[in-house]
Amino acid sequence: MRFDFKTAGESHGKALVALIEGVPSGLPIDKAFIDSELARRQMGYGRGGRMKIEKDRVEILSGVRHGAAIGSPIALLIENLDFVHWQEVMASDAPEELPKNERVVKRPRPGHADLAGGQKFGARDLRNVLERASARETAARVACGSVAKLLLADFGIEILSHVVMLGGIPERTLDADWDQIVGIPEDSPLRCADQDAEKLMIEAIDRAKADGDTLGGVFEVVAKGIPPGLGSHTSWSEKLDGRIARAIMSIPAVKAVEIGSGVANAGLPGSEVHDEIVFEDGAFGRTANRAGGLEGGITNGQELRVRGYKKPISTLRKPLKSVDIDSKEVDEAAFERSDITAVPAAGVIGESMLALVLADALREKFGGDSLAEMRRNFDGYVSSLREY
Numbered sequence: 438m439r440f441d442f443k444t445a446g447e448s449h450g451k452a453l454v455a456l457i458e459g460v461p462s463g464l465p466i467d468k469a470f471i472d473s474e475l476a477r478r479q480m481g482y483g484r485g486g487r488m489k490i491e492k493d494r495v496e497i498l499s500g501v502r503h504g505a506a507i508g509s510p511i512a513l514l515i516e517n518l519d520f521v522h523w524q525e526v527m528a529s530d531a532p533e534e535l536p537k538n539e540r541v542v543k544r545p546r547p548g549h550a551d552l553a554g555g556q557k558f559g560a561r562d563l564r565n566v567l568e569r570a571s572a573r574e575t576a577a578r579v580a581c582g583s584v585a586k587l588l589l590a591d592f593g594i595e596i597l598s599h600v601v602m603l604g605g606i607p608e609r610t611l612d613a614d615w616d617q618i619v620g621i622p623e624d625s626p627l628r629c630a631d632q633d634a635e636k637l638m639i640e641a642i643d644r645a646k647a648d649g650d651t652l653g654g655v656f657e658v659v660a661k662g663i664p665p666g667l668g669s670h671t672s673w674s675e676k677l678d679g680r681i682a683r684a685i686m687s688i689p690a691v692k693a694v695e696i697g698s699g700v701a702n703a704g705l706p707g708s709e710v711h712d713e714i715v716f717e718d719g720a721f722g723r724t725a726n727r728a729g730g731l732e733g734g735i736t737n738g739q740e741l742r743v744r745g746y747k748k749p750i751s752t753l754r755k756p757l758k759s760v761d762i763d764s765k766e767v768d769e770a771a772f773e774r775s776d777i778t779a780v781p782a783a784g785v786i787g788e789s790m791l792a793l794v795l796a797d798a799l800r801e802k803f804g805g806d807s808l809a810e811m812r813r814n815f816d817g818y819v820s821s822l823r824e825y
């Protein structure tokens with residue numbers, strides 16, 4: 438069975454929920470690990486007041502018994518602690534009379550889903566759109582991604598992320614090898630491997646805050662320990678680079694995705710781009726990794742490197758011009774509360790999205806209903822590679 442997941446939940450609703458299918462029976466499910474991943478997503482300098490309210494923790498509702506998956510769907514729940522302040526506004530029951538503080542949204546934010554979503558769904562209160570479009574939903578993705586990470590870790594695959602540019606600092610995206618990324622302390626303010634650049638990024642966030650503005654940036658997600666052969670060149674929809682690009686692009690505010698040094702590669706001659714093939718110590722390798730671990734939509738055994746380019750958050754304390762959807766008069770876009778930036782959080786979400794795609798690709802190739810069966814298939818394939 439393939440690894441698949443879905444999420445539901447509004448930002449200020451009662452809870453976020455998620456459903457995962459395709460976790461093999463016998464996989465140990467460590468709730469403390471899922472919670473630690475949820476906490477990592479909440480971190481980062483430049484986040485707003487909401488993160489002081491939420492303390493994301495997962496409740497496992499099904500599919501896990503005595504600490505291990507049993508092969509049935511895994512249902513997860515994360516409470517929204519802020520819901521206590523929104524019970525009337527977000528109530529699912531029809532109210533006898535409208536709450537006094539309706540918090541109706543009529544002035545769409547440029548760059549947000551507000552207006553296009555309102556037009557699409559016929560919403561006269563844009564809250565119906567923004568509640569689900571909110572990046573709060575990504576907490577549920579990270580819960581699912583943590584389960585995917587547990588599966589990958591069992592097969593020796595690890596995933597990390599780091600911030601390589603924030604608010605245009607530095608001018609060129611940073612590079613860091615695996616050990617430098619591992620060396621970033623978990624409590625670092627921006628999950629950046631270059632402390633000098635990080636200081637300048639923090640100053641830029643402070644300036645944006647003072648100006649009522651927001652900042653975007655670039656994060657890189659790196660996966661290590663992937664065997665060659667995940668994904669396939671045989672059909673467009675099987676190509677793993679395309680599947681990863683879709684997953685990373687689906688993170689709120691991400692507007693471009695790069696694999697390896699794909700952007701620079703487009704301007705260089707082939708002789709300076711393609712990683713030459715070597716055979717050392719009984720295994721194939723490459724002299725460099727400009728391909729980012731993927732050739733022909735298939736993993737090649739190198740580190741997988743993908744970058745997400747995130748635009749600045751579209752909720753500005755100093756709002757941009759918009760139009761009231763009722764009066765059609767020019768007005769300022771709505772503002773309630775927002776983050777200045779969330780690039781480090783997007784990196785953590787990127788880790789989860791990559792984990793979810795890789796877990797699916799691993800299940801696709803090695804199948805099995807139990808972890809033991811999947812392991813036999815995996816080991817058989819890995820030993821066949823040694824004879825290739």
Ligand code: EPS
Pocket residue numbers: 448485486487488491570571572573574576752773774775776
């Ligand atoms: C978000 C707006 C803010 C963020 C939120 C995403 O929430 P609020 O409107 O409640 O202040 O904090 O992100 C999260 C809640 C989260 O968990 O990441 C938005 O409009 O996208």
